[in-house]
Amino acid sequence: MASLAEISRICGVSLGATSKALSGKPGVSDATRQRILSVAAQTNYRPNRLVHAIQRGRSMTVGLTCSDFHSDFGGRIVEGMLKVLYEASYDPIVINWDLCVHEGEKVLRTFAERRVDGLLMFPPADQPSQDYLQELRNLRRPIVVVDQVFAGCECYDFVGSQDFEGAVAATEHLLALGHRRLANIFFRQTSTGRARLEGYQHAMAQAGVAIHGKWLCEIGQYESNEAYVRTRELLASPEPPSAILCFNDWVALDVIAAATDAGLSVPRDLSVVGFADLQMSAHIRPRLTTVAQDPREIGRRAAARLVSLLEDREQAPAVGKIGEAAAVAQAAAPVSERVPVKLEVRDSTAAPRGVGK
Amino acid sequence: MASLAEISRICGVSLGATSKALSGKPGVSDATRQRILSVAAQTNYRPNRLVHAIQRGRSMTVGLTCSDFHSDFGGRIVEGMLKVLYEASYDPIVINWDLCVHEGEKVLRTFAERRVDGLLMFPPADQPSQDYLQELRNLRRPIVVVDQVFAGCECYDFVGSQDFEGAVAATEHLLALGHRRLANIFFRQTSTGRARLEGYQHAMAQAGVAIHGKWLCEIGQYESNEAYVRTRELLASPEPPSAILCFNDWVALDVIAAATDAGLSVPRDLSVVGFADLQMSAHIRPRLTTVAQDPREIGRRAAARLVSLLEDREQAPAVGKIGEAAAVAQAAAPVSERVPVKLEVRDSTAAPRGVGK
Numbered sequence: 041m042a043s044l045a046e047i048s049r050i051c052g053v054s055l056g057a058t059s060k061a062l063s064g065k066p067g068v069s070d071a072t073r074q075r076i077l078s079v080a081a082q083t084n085y086r087p088n089r090l091v092h093a094i095q096r097g098r099s100m101t102v103g104l105t106c107s108d109f110h111s112d113f114g115g116r117i118v119e120g121m122l123k124v125l126y127e128a129s130y131d132p133i134v135i136n137w138d139l140c141v142h143e144g145e146k147v148l149r150t151f152a153e154r155r156v157d158g159l160l161m162f163p164p165a166d167q168p169s170q171d172y173l174q175e176l177r178n179l180r181r182p183i184v185v186v187d188q189v190f191a192g193c194e195c196y197d198f199v200g201s202q203d204f205e206g207a208v209a210a211t212e213h214l215l216a217l218g219h220r221r222l223a224n225i226f227f228r229q230t231s232t233g234r235a236r237l238e239g240y241q242h243a244m245a246q247a248g249v250a251i252h253g254k255w256l257c258e259i260g261q262y263e264s265n266e267a268y269v270r271t272r273e274l275l276a277s278p279e280p281p282s283a284i285l286c287f288n289d290w291v292a293l294d295v296i297a298a299a300t301d302a303g304l305s306v307p308r309d310l311s312v313v314g315f316a317d318l319q320m321s322a323h324i325r326p327r328l329t330t331v332a333q334d335p336r337e338i339g340r341r342a343a344a345r346l347v348s349l350l351e352d353r354e355q356a357p358a359v360g361k362i363g364e365a366a367a368v369a370q371a372a373a374p375v376s377e378r379v380p381v382k383l384e385v386r387d388s389t390a391a392p393r394g395v396g397k
Numbered sequence: 398m399a400s401l402a403e404i405s406r407i408c409g410v411s412l413g414a415t416s417k418a419l420s421g422k423p424g425v426s427d428a429t430r431q432r433i434l435s436v437a438a439q440t441n442y443r444p445n446r447l448v449h450a451i452q453r454g455r456s457m458t459v460g461l462t463c464s465d466f467h468s469d470f471g472g473r474i475v476e477g478m479l480k481v482l483y484e485a486s487y488d489p490i491v492i493n494w495d496l497c498v499h500e501g502e503k504v505l506r507t508f509a510e511r512r513v514d515g516l517l518m519f520p521p522a523d524q525p526s527q528d529y530l531q532e533l534r535n536l537r538r539p540i541v542v543v544d545q546v547f548a549g550c551e552c553y554d555f556v557g558s559q560d561f562e563g564a565v566a567a568t569e570h571l572l573a574l575g576h577r578r579l580a581n582i583f584f585r586q587t588s589t590g591r592a593r594l595e596g597y598q599h600a601m602a603q604a605g606v607a608i609h610g611k612w613l614c615e616i617g618q619y620e621s622n623e624a625y626v627r628t629r630e631l632l633a634s635p636e637p638p639s640a641i642l643c644f645n646d647w648v649a650l651d652v653i654a655a656a657t658d659a660g661l662s663v664p665r666d667l668s669v670v671g672f673a674d675l676q677m678s679a680h681i682r683p684r685l686t687t688v689a690q691d692p693r694e695i696g697r698r699a700a701a702r703l704v705s706l707l708e709d710r711e712q713a714p715a716v717g718k719i720g721e722a723a724a725v726a727q728a729a730a731p732v733s734e735r736v737p738v739k740l741e742v743r744d745s746t747a748a749p750r751g752v753g754k
């Protein structure tokens with residue numbers, strides 16, 4: 041790939057004339073322009089978007105922090121985002137969220153220094169520091185938060201799932217099968233975990249079914265063996281549950297493992313419901329009943345929302361500083377979207393022993 | 398975040414003086430410099446890396462095409478890359494590989510126009526077009542290919558796994574348990590699939606064990622139900638295998654499902670070995686025996702290799718065009734690294750019925 045300087049040297053014309061010819065501006069003769077364009081094509085010249093970014097005041101890049109590269113859930117969110125951003129001619133600069141927690145302000149400064157036009161944040165359970173939140177405000181660029189919310193980001197647009205509604209549907213499914221001893225393994229550190237716990241409590245209250253304290257199992261550390269251990273304890277207790285509603289499919293996998301290792305059969309002895317519908321969930325045996333989320337659609341909508349905020353900003357009347365106009369535009373009406381979920385009834389749930397057929 | 402122009406306006410000094418003060422260059426009085434720096438701090442001014450990139454001729458960005466956001470394998474490769482790139486002060490611009498196949502040249506032009514310093518390519522099975530390969534050569538920037546190789550990229554550095562050695566170890570494990578009717582479900586469209594098939598054939602030949610034609614099952618389409626269907630056929634045939642070596646853990650999951658649905662028990666009636674060691678593999682029942690890859694290390698080494706090529710380029714004597722020097726440096730000795738794998742023996746393999754205890 042040749043540079044502007046090389047083409048200028050090959051053609052024996054000034055840098056200014058070369059630049060004019062390549063960007064279609066007047067000021068060079070047709071013959072010279074043709075010669076320059078021909079050399080540019082032969083030497084695979086590519087226009088410099090860094091220069092365009094400075095000239096236009098828009099880098100056409102978006103910062104993306106992602107917390108979850110561990111499963112197809114996070115991956116599909118990213119896929120959905122990449123597609124929409126690409127179609128809108130934005131490129132994402134991606135940084136792992138872990139860095140945002142440990143070196144948060146530094147990471148956000150990187151984004152600021154790269155002059156990203158906006159930010160897509162896909163955070164995990166960790167609550168960012170006050171410094172991080174302050175740096176986020178300093179950015180003064182459109183921001184869309186994805187999947188999880190945290191304290192201090194209520195002023196930004198949000199796209200996630202119907203976590204509450206999904207947990208209600210899953211609980212009602214188990215109640216309809218005849219389950220009354222219905223445990224819940226939940227993860228209160230995330231906003232999704234809290235909403236799912238509330239959905240379970242709501243559906244149980246609506247049905248007038250009491251929740252025994254021991255059937256409320258909180259796991260404190262994600263990706264630990266807590267779900268497995270707590271399930272073994274639950275199943276060995278005097279009044280074991282006949283069904284367990286799980287924070288997500290990973291927890292459900294460990295619950296099924298614990299039941300299997302305890303010599304029980306799912307769903308004959310225990311019904312299990314997950315949340316997410318990860319790729320594995322229809323392939324394991326028993327196939328998992330779960331609340332299916334739509335991560336690609338979450339990613340698509342989040343990116344589309346950000347692109348729309350960026351276009352609004354571009355079309356807004358120039359009221360001084362661009363950053364301020366955007367900040368005002370967004371603060372006016374933070375939008376919260378929740379992509380529908382769908383209960384996928386498969387083979388890990390059935391009527392409890394002694395009920396039904 | 399204030400711009401250079403705003404700070405200049407607030408301080409009542411020229412743009413040039415503001416720029417000098419902020420970049421630590423001489424030509425402004427100490428008093429003016431202090432005033433400018435103070436306003437910059439108050440207004441959260443951030444230096445513009447786009448300007449630095451143009452001035453230095455290095456954007457400090459890396460293009461990253463990724464094919465696999467569907468599992469923790471691809472995700473962990475990306476995680477490993479992000480960590481090393483961040484530490485070396487490079488930021489990745491990420492694009493989904495699917496786009497590279499369907500709009501390949503256009504995507505590579507995007508990278509060229511963004512002036513990425515180098516490229517990390519994590520390709521899937523699809524063979525890129527001649528146009529794509531040509532555009533790749535036109536880039537004249539260091540490139541590292543990850544996990545999969547394809548025809549036309551032999552001139553680039555590569556970091557992947559010991560696919561051949563892993564398949565040999567898995568086959569020898571099954572042979573040592575006493576298996577002789579040893580099938581292989583393979584995926585020939587990828588370089589990893591071909592290497593794993595060769596490892597199996599090599600180990601079988603070394604042991605003097607014949608491979609029946611019907612025990613060689615090729616799957617043509619990834620993420621289809623072929624592995625499940627072919628396993629059901631194999632298990633229903635007159636001389637079913639006592640063990641199946643699988644292309645990867647996803648295939649192994651479907652093989653276990655097929656055996657379970659056929660009323661067989663793993664490993665009592667059928668031993669199954671996967672490849673990858675995905676997160677789910679130690680959590681399912683039976684826990685999967687598999688060849689564990691180290692995707693984070695693959696990502697780390699690939700990014701480290703690219704960073705080292707970029708540093709070499711920076712330190713190389715200026716022999717005219719930077720692009721050419723880099724192209725020469727890399728073409729001289731394409732390096733191929735294969736990160737070690739390790740057989741994880743868990744519960745999905747055992748001696749065949751009638752052998753051993």
